[in-house]
Amino acid sequence: MPEGHTVHRIANSFNELFAGKKLTVDSPQGRFTASAKLISNRKLTKAWAIGKQMFLDFDNDQTLRIHLGIYGKWRFVKLKNEELPEVQGQVRARFFTNKDMADLRGPTICELIEPEELAKIENRLGPDPLNPDDGSQFKRFQRNISGSKAAIGLLLMNQDVVAGIGNVYRAEILYRARINPHVPGNLLTPKQIRELWKDSVQLLALGVIHGVMLTRDGFLDEDPGKPERHHVYKRNGEPCRKCKTNIVLEVMAGRKLYSCPKCQK
Ligand SMILES: [Zn+2]
Structure with a gap:
């Protein structure tokens, strides 16, 4: 599943190719035909994202x-x-101008929503480190973490707590902050919470720029398929780059979680 940076990259592509232009929209597969008619030949105002969800605003x-x-x-x-x-395949929705086309296949959700429903979704989803922040987004993050007794390893994956972090960033951000994934959110210090937010903002922004999840400084040239880009992700059984203790793998709420037992005591 893509993490938030991928979705923001797609929204950026949409804005570059299509914003301010009239799009033709149809549904080769047929499952989106009625809705496609409501937005076809309308101008795309903008594309934007919260975490893993993308929104396309039209001028109607x-x-x-x-x-x-x-x-x-x-x-x-x-x-x-x-x-x-x-x-190619089951295309749910096809968007095009006379110059560019975007085909969408196999989405979990592709639906037109009313303003009230959009407001509900915006309220429910946690703050997205990739969206502009006047300080209120960080405050929401702080409240969501410090107000919960759930493990920070779970909280970072919960899109209602913070939107856009997935399995790779979760493991890496916790390692970089030297935080044990099992520590309950309400036991983290304000400084730790601030650092988690700042690091999420920084790493996800790098992900948008480079299109790969870079979590180690100075590793921009690595093959994107290689785990050398990461500190702990998929490095179970290999020595921690800092303390040489073997990285451990455990399953937390059904998802693989990697950490260094010594650095993240
Ligand atoms: Zn270590």
Whole structure:
């Protein structure tokens, strides 16, 4: 499943290719046909994201909500002579101008939502470290963490607590902060919570720029498939780069979690 930086990159692509332009929207697969008619030939005002959810605002006050889930995928194609490429697989929604096309396949959610529902979703989702923050987003993060007795390893994965962090960033951010994933949120110090937020903002922003999850300083040139980019993620059984203790793997709420037992006591 993509982490938040991927979704923000897609929203950025949408803005670059389509914002301010009239889009044709249809549903080759047929499952989105009725809704597609409501936004087709309307101008895309902007694309934006909270965590793993993307929103497309159209100039007739319609908002399209998209969540890729595990199987969802985008395909962007530059058109030659305005010719649309053949449909590949089950395309739920196709968006195009005479120059560019984006095909959406297999999303968990692709639906038009009313302003009230959008407001509810915005209220429910936690703050996204990638969105502009006047300080209120950090305060929400602080409240959500310090007000919970759940383990910080669980809280960082909970999209209602903080939106956009997934399994890789969770493990890496906790390692970088030297925090044991089992510590309850309400036992973290204000300084630790501030550092977690600051580091999330920094790492996710790097992810948007480079398109890969970089969590070690100075590793921009590594092959994206190699675990050398990470401190602990998928490094179970290998020595911690700092203290040489073997990185351990455990399962927390059904998801694999990696940490250094010594550095993250
Ligand atoms: Zn260590």
